[in-house]
Amino acid sequence: MRWIFGRDTGACLILSCVLFLGALAARAETLLERGTYLVNSIVACGNCHTQQTPNGPVNDMELAGGLLIEQPAFTVYTPNITPDAETGIGEWTDQQIIDAIREGRRPDGSIMGPPMPFVWYRNMSDEDARAIVAYLRSVKPVRNAVDRPQYSFPLPPSYGPPVGAVAAAARDDKVAYGAYLAGPLGHCVECHSPAGPDGAPDVANQLGAGGFAFYGPWGTSASANITPTNLGHWSDDDIKAAIARGTRPDGTSLLPPMPVVYYKNIAAQDMDAIVAYLRTLSPK
Ligand code: HEC
Ligand code: HEC
Incomplete structure (x- = not known):
């Protein structure tokens, strides 16, 4: 009897394993997983918001800003976008962060300048924008005060009409x-x-x-x-x-x-x- 019992248990284990794997495959990616993937691959916010060395991003400074970007028309140090309350964006609401990304507008209503690609980010889906926010909330808060950039030319009043809802691609x-x-x-x-x-x-x-x-x-x-x-x-x-x-x-x-x-x-x-x-x- 014992071996039959053992065989049944084995079959049950295999069956539940198959069901478990099936459930995993069917499980939708969480917002945080999607955001982690996006920011660390195709979206690469850190290419501007993390200080870089010839060997890659500076350790322990992920998204803490302070990277120098020089163009003929402007010189900027990128802001700290870690959840640090004082020097980062820890106090911003999800919608305020999404508006910064897609509209180039800060919580106080002021408009941001180049080179953050707002004209492209405007068409980022609501879901992906929320996923990116979920990831930004998960990174280590870093205390790093960066002065707000100064532009020697007038910034546009906006980068287009209010973005509203953007469906998933x-x-x-x-x-x-x-x-x-x-x-x-x-x-x-x-x-x-x-x-x-x-x-x-x-x-x-x-x-x-x-x-x-x-x-x-x-x-x-x-x-x-x-x-x-x-x-x-x-x-x-x-x-x-x-x-x-x-x-x-x-x-x-x-x-x-x-x-x-x-x-x-x-x-x-x-x-x-x-x-x-x-x-x-x-x-x-
Ligand atoms: C921040 C600016 C920037 C972004 C974003 C960027 N690139 Fe590039 N890319 C460059 C620069 C600068 C070079 C040339 C580097 C060099 O000359 O060594 C380059 C080189 C390349 C090359 C090599 C072509 C050749 O003939 O040498 C390819 C292919 C390419 N990029 C594709 C892409 C694709 C696809 C994306 C988006 C997934 C992308 N790049 C995003 C700046 C960028
Ligand atoms: C090509 C460089 C570049 C890329 C890519 C970029 N940013 Fe920025 N970002 C900037 C610069 C420069 C500013 C400052 C603009 C200003 O203050 O006028 C900024 C400002 C911000 C701000 C406002 C911070 C503050 O304190 O005012 C947020 C939030 C932000 N970026 C988030 C992101 C996120 C999230 C991504 C990726 C989806 C991203 N940025 C990609 C360059 C970039």
Whole structure:
């Protein structure tokens, strides 16, 4: 009798294990899991809000701000966006943080300046914005006071009409989801468009044509052309290696601020969607 009992128990264990795994697979990703994935991969807020060394983000200063960004038109130190109550955004409500990200507006109603890509973040879905807020709340509060940036030119009264509700992007259309990843989430196309007459990336006429200049400890780098004019000769794997490992087909490495340290965490499916979208850009 004992062995029968043992066999039944084994079968029961296997069955409950199968049910358990099934339940896990069916369980929706939590907001915090989604936010953790986004911020540490495609969205890469830390590429601007975390001080960087040549080897990557500074330890124990995640999202604590103080990174210097220099452009001909302005010089800024990025703010601390950890939950520290005094020097970070610990006292802000979820909606205030979402308004900062998608509208470029602080809780006191004042408007923020460049280079945070508000024009792209406006189209970030409500769900992804809430996921990012959930992650921001989970990082270690760091005390690090950073002066508010000063801009020597007038900022716009707003970056557009109130954002309102933004529905989740459908993931079954690969190219459309790739456009969402490379635009509203990752702003690849903003960094990769040359400066227009006002100094801002000319996404209206030169989307993806490259040539925007970035200054930093690495010297000067210019974003590359990511339309088929340049990447048309690259295989999908070549493009993925550049994004996730920072290596070109000829073996040379990409300079900052291409956020390779974050992009190495982009999921395979998302990477496929990004490449599919890049292939559809109009050649420049
Ligand atoms: C390209 C650089 C860049 C990226 C990417 C970026 N930011 Fe910013 N962010 C800035 C700068 C610069 C400011 C300051 C603007 C100002 O005060 O006028 C700022 C301001 C903020 C503020 C307001 C903080 C305060 O105290 O006023 C919040 C909140 C914020 N960013 C969150 C985020 C989040 C979340 C992400 C990722 C989804 C992100 N930022 C991505 C550069 C960036
Ligand atoms: C903060 C600005 C920035 C963002 C965001 C950014 N890039 Fe880049 N990217 C650069 C710069 C600068 C270079 C060139 C670096 C160099 O010359 O070493 C580059 C290089 C590349 C290259 C290499 C092309 C070549 O011919 O050398 C590819 C491919 C690329 N980026 C794709 C992307 C994609 C896709 C995204 C979004 C997932 C993205 N980039 C986001 C700044 C950025």
